Amino acid sequence: MTTGTSDGDKFFKRLADSLDQHGFVKLVLAKYRGPEPDLQRATVRRIQVRDADTLSFVYTHRTRDVTKNMPLADGLQSLRERATELFGHLHLMTRxxxxxxMVSKKGQQTLRVAAADHEADDAAAGHDREKHRFVDLTRPFLADLGVTTAQHQxxxxxxxxxxxxxxxxxxLDSALKASPLRDAKAVRVLDFGAGKGYLTFAMHDYLHGTRGMDAQVTGVELREDMVRLCNAAAQRNGMAGLAFRHGDVRTHAREPVxxxxxxxxxxxxxxxAIDMGIRAGAAIIMCSxxxxxxxRPQLLSPHPLRPILQHGIHLGQEAEMLTDGLRAxxxxxxxxxxxxxxxxxxEHTSKNKMILAVxxxxxxxxxxxxxQIREIKAFYGIREHCLETLLAAA
Known part of the structure; x- marks a missing residue:
């Protein structure tokens, strides 16, 4: 770091205070001047890794991201020692x-302080900037998938x-904290029906980058064009451990997950999918x-509720409630x-229910x-539930 000036000291004092007082939002380091030719910027966030305060440094290169997590004190010390030597623009955002x-090429430092203006970001993103985001808008895979522009808007x-x-x-974050995986260093994930991979990419980014886990995330998708698209995007973004396969949950070979x-x-x-998760010993099962x-057709047999269920909308709602209730x-x-x-x-459906099992x-x-299951089935005249049949099979 360039020999300390009053402006530099003030900046790092504000950084340390924001971390101590839990007002820190993020730090962006831009105008890189170091030896790595394709490094564009670094983004620093505060995270918890196995219940320890950690600074997560995401180094954004032209075609890949590199994440390095450091204990909070070590990360702050590293910033004090190297940040103004390697970057010409340090932007600290607090609540x-x-x-x-700003650091000139000759080492002159200029400090600028303004009240946080969250309104502009809120309007652009439709999201409260002060609310903790689990995925950073600047992540390159979001631009690759068309969620953000090349300028990360x-x-x-x-x-x-x-x-x-x-x-x-x-x-997922909440489920992990409540599950046997809370202290795990590695995790295997299967995502059936991955589609274009929005959630699959975000999941890998969170597990690998934020939680620092060795994450092996596999998206399984019926459409081969989507599999090719997602694998190419994962390779472009240097997301090791993220892969996509062509397949169907009904015929997918059982594997540890x-x-x-x-x-x-x-x-x-x-x-x-639930049956496969149970038999594979999954610690977390998430279904929508x-x-x-x-x-649905089993509910049409003679029954006291038949006059109510003659209306299609009621029949559909009842079938949905019973199917998912029995799954739970x-x-x-x-x-x-x-x-x-x-x-x-x-985005493309009105279905918004989730079954989460830990x-x-x-x-x-x-x-x-x-x-209870037997009593419910008897009351409604339900002869078969697929998950029950699968679980009963040898």
Whole structure:
């Protein structure tokens, strides 16, 4: 670092204070002057890695990102020693002020301080800047997938997708903290129905970059053109451990997995995904079901509710509630703590329900849950539920 001047000292004092007082949002280091020819900038965020305060440095190159996590004190010391030597523009964003330190090529330092202006970012991103984001808009894969522009501005038409990406990673973050994976250093993820890979890329970025895990994330997709597109994007962005395969959940070979994802697997494909996750010993199973065709016709047999269920909308709602309710109970019977809740509406569908199952630390007897399942099936005249059938198979 250039020999300290009052402006430089003031900048790093503000940085240290923002970290101490939990007002720190992020630090962006630009105008790189060091020996790496393709390095464009570095972004620094404060994260928790296995319950330790950590500074995460993401070095953005032309075709790849490199993440380095450092204990908070070590990271701050590194910034003090090297930041003004390697970068000509240091931009500190806190909850209350924006602080910029400009460093000329001759080493002259100029400090500028302004009140934090969150309004402009809120309007552009449709998102509260003060709210913690689990995915950074500057991540190169977002531009590659069309979520942001080349200048890392949110594409307006992708605002809902951006909200979905962040909500999904938020749910995953919460599930990991409650699961046996909370202290894991490595994780294996299968994502069925990956599509264009928005959530798959974000998941890998979060697991590998934010949590510092050795993340092996595989997206499985029926459309071969999407598989090719996603694999090419993963390679361009240097995302080691992220890969996409052509396949179908109903015929996919069983393999060890820690986190099983299936968003919008149609009808009983969701049951096949849950069954695979259970048999693979997954610590976390996340599903957003789509279509509920199997149970619907079973509800039309003579029944006291038939006059109500004669209306198609009621029949569909009842079939959805029963299908997913029984899925949750079956997961409970297999040693999971299960929640069914409203998820952010996805871009191309009105379906917004998520089933989240987290493996219990201590199993508990399943007899009571199995009795509840039998009672519900008898009351509604349900003869078969696909997941129950799959679980009963040898």
């Amino acid at each position: 209350h002020e924006d602080v910029q330190l 949110l594409v307006p038409a992708m605002a809902r997708k951006w909200k979905q990406i962040n909500k999904f990673v938020e749910v 820690d986190v099983m994802i299936a968003l919008h697997a149609c009808d009983i494909a969701t049951d096949y 079901p789509c279509c509920h065709k199997q149970i 109970l079956l997961l409970d019977s297999q040693g999971y703590d299960t929640q069914v809740f409203e998820f952010v509406a996805l 493996k219990r630390g201590q199993p508990k007897p399943a007899d009571e849950v199995l009795a």
